[in-house]
Amino acid sequence: MNNPYFDLLMWARGPGFDIALIIFAAGMVIRVVEILVLGRKSDKAPAKGSPVGQGIRTVFSRSIPRKGLINYAPVTYLGGYIFHLGFFIALFFFGPHLSLFDSIFGFSHWWPEALSFQWPSFGRVIIESATALAILALIALMYSRLTDPVRRAISTFDDYLVWLLCVLPLASGYVAVNKLFGDPTLMLALHILSVELLMIAFPFTKLTHAVTFVLSRYYNGAIQGRKGAES
Amino acid sequence: MTATLERGLNALREQIDAPVASFFSSCVSCGLCAEACIFYRETEDPKYTPIRKLDLLRRIWKSEYTLFGRIANMFGLMPKVTEADLTAWEELVYDSCTMCGRCTLVCPVGNDLTMMIRKMREGMSAAGHAPTELVGAAGRHADFGSPMGELHPALHAQIKHAEKETGIPIEMDKAGADYMVLLSAQEIAEYPDVLAAMSRIFKKAGITWTISNDGFEATNVGIQLGNRDVARTLVTRVVEAAEKLGVKGVISPECGHAYQALRWEGPNLIGRPYKFEVVHIIELLDHLRAEGKLKTKGKDTTKVTFHDPCQINRRGGINREPRNLMHMVASNFVETDDAGTMNWCCSGGGGVGANERATDLRFKAFNRKKAQFEKVAPDKIVTMCAYCHHTLEEQLEEHNMDIEVQGLTELIGEYLDDE
Known part of the structure; x- marks a missing residue:
């Protein structure tokens, strides 16, 4: 109780997290609703293929790159895969994170027994390797963003901010778990605060894609699928 | 703000729907669309990155169709689209995009960039920022029936030529035929041999067909220019001709955008499904092959x-x-x-x-x-x-x-x- 950072940690875990969660959730609801309310006109051309089926399929199939393209942008593809996978493993398979999700969503309390579940957590080696690889991938992606003419030309403040907001939770989490430096309580508090920054930025930046990609891929597949064309 | 600029911006606003909003919301600026683009790949000029070609449409969406963008706009934080922007983007939207659709197939978040270029051209042309050649072709098409001007005499000459070559009569404006054949202006002017080929193939397959004097040309410059009114006028010509003759189907010729215009955009342009089917000539030939005809x-x-x-x-x-x-x-x-x-x-x-x-x-x-x-x-x-x-x-x-x-x-x- 004598740790001067204890109050900060408590605030980050309590009110801080609640504020971030509300902004994240409400913001994302607004972002999705403001897309859907625009609607789209019903298509009067008789369909040749299956728009709905192909739309749903494309949500998944677009995760795989087109043949040959990987050679032209290896850093973007490989860095992108490694970062996303690493981030997801660290976020969803680290024991303490699972306890947190349980406390938010109450899998073990509110849900009927039959629906109550918790996926297994991974061991430290996997979590830490995933985190380290995700950070390295982000560094490679930033290098490409700064040096590749295309990526440099289309980058905005948003791209650099989001990059930083993704690095911070990974790096601070790695430092906090391994007690690499600094006060462990402070490091944990900073880790949680960095995640909260990420959550708050979510609806206002390109981080939105983590939710809206389902819509955009669906529409792409549905538009092509209607014509019986590949997507 | 000038009247034409306002008209262009309004035309762009009309194009924004849920798919467009989802596409812009999802873009992560990865730049992979550039790798798919023939113009970027052959010039390596980053200005040809497909998503960048859509930046004006994106700016309008962001400042007017998102809550946070609208708030930022109220504080004057969102730059307005100006006449100078439209001038600068004309080359990107018309000269360096054939709407080939490769970028649409590689985008990791599934953005249909090509469809958005098609939409952006609606705004550009309404603002008077379309290439003069396309505007001219649209005028000729509306006034004389084809982007190359009046083609009736050429068509009639080609039909006579095909009849002479094959010995098979081609009856024009024949009501109740199975199919109404359309041609592209390019075929009539440059590649008329396709007529004789179709004539012989259809005779052997036992298909009856005709060509209408009222609507025989399939191309649609309205689609390329980005002008729904022009596109609708041209599609309507074909639809009215086909429904007047009461044909079962209309054959879309060997022409790329004509197929898009007739088969996919047409019913949406006229606001109803057709009373006939549209089939591409190659689709039909493969169908006949499968049937043994x-x-x-x-x-x-x-x-x-x-x-x-x-x-x-x-x-x-x-x-x-x-x-x-x-x-x-x-x-x-x-x-x-x-x-x-x-x-x-x-x-x-x-x-x-x-x-x-x-x-x-x-x-x-x-x-x-x-x-x-x-x-x-x-x-x-x-x-x-x-x-x-x-x-x-x-x-x-x-x-x-x-x-x-x-x-x-x-x-x-x-x-x-x-x-």
Whole structure:
């Protein structure tokens, strides 16, 4: 109780997290609703293929790159895969994170027994390797963003901010778990605060894609699928 | 703000719907669309990155169709789209995009960039920022029936020629025929042999068909220009002609954007489904093949390759059909790299071929196809779009390559077993 950072940690875990969660959730609801309310006109051309089926399929199939393209942008593809996978493993398979999700969503309390579940957590080696690889991938992606003419030309403040907001939770989490430096309580508090920054930025930046990609891929597949064309 | 700028911005606003909003919301600026773009790949100029070509549409969406953007806009934090922006973007939207659709297929978040270029052209043309050649073609098309002007005399001459060659009469304006055949202006002017080929193929297959004096030309410059009113007028001409004759179907010719215009955009332009079906000529020929009503004799033994028109394959879904037919009539059929769905554009589609200002860029973009053809070294290139055909011939000549180009229907006609 004598740790001067204890109050900060408590605030980050309590009110801080609640504020971030509300902004994240409400913001994302607004972002999705403001897309859907625009609607789209019903298509009067008789369909040749299956728009709905192909739309749903494309949500998944677009995760795989087109043949040959990987050679032209290896850093973007490989860095992108490694970062996303690493981030997801660290976020969803680290024991303490699972306890947190349980406390938010109450899998073990509110849900009927039959629906109550918790996926297994991974061991430290996997979590830490995933985190380290995700950070390295982000560094490679930033290098490409700064040096590749295309990526440099289309980058905005948003791209650099989001990059930083993704690095911070990974790096601070790695430092906090391994007690690499600094006060462990402070490091944990900073880790949680960095995640909260990420959550708050979510609806206002390109981080939105983590939710809206389902819509955009669906529409792409549905538009092509209607014509019986590949997507 | 001038009246034309306001009209252009309004036309852009009308284009914003849920798919567009989801696309812009999802973009992560990864730049992979550039890798798919023929204009970026052949020039390596980052200004040709497809998502960048859409920046004006994105800005309007963000500042007017998102809550957070609107708040930022109230504080004057969102830059307005100006006349100067439209001038700067004209080249990007019209000269350096054939709406080939490769970017749409590689975007990791699934953005249909090509569809958005099509939409952006609506705003550009409404604001008076479209290439003069397309505007001129639209005028000729509306006033005289084709982008090349009055074509009735040429059509009648070609029909007479085909009748003489085949000995099969072609009855115009025949009510109750199975199909009403459409042609592209390019075919009437440059590749009329397709008429004789169809005449013989359909006779053998037992299909009745006709050509209408009221609507025989299938191209639609409204789609390339980005003007729904023009596009609707041109589609309506065909629809009225077909419904007057009471045909079962309309055959979309070997022309890429005509197929998009008639088959996919048309019913939406006129606001209702047609009372007839639209079938692409190659779709129909493959159907006849499957039914055993199209039989060929002998094969072309030279080395032959196939060029996929973007609007018919990638954006039209007709991929297997031409290959089934090619194998019927060519014994040495060799595909180029990326053939099929990811084929590279001929560099002349989407109105770019008609746009004088884009000539140098277009010749540069063709280097991609040139390299592919050099690798296969074919004696002949077969395609199923008269405009691709025209562009390939022009480009091959420019690049000193001596390769014959032929339409697929015409090739099938050559080997038709009609005894």
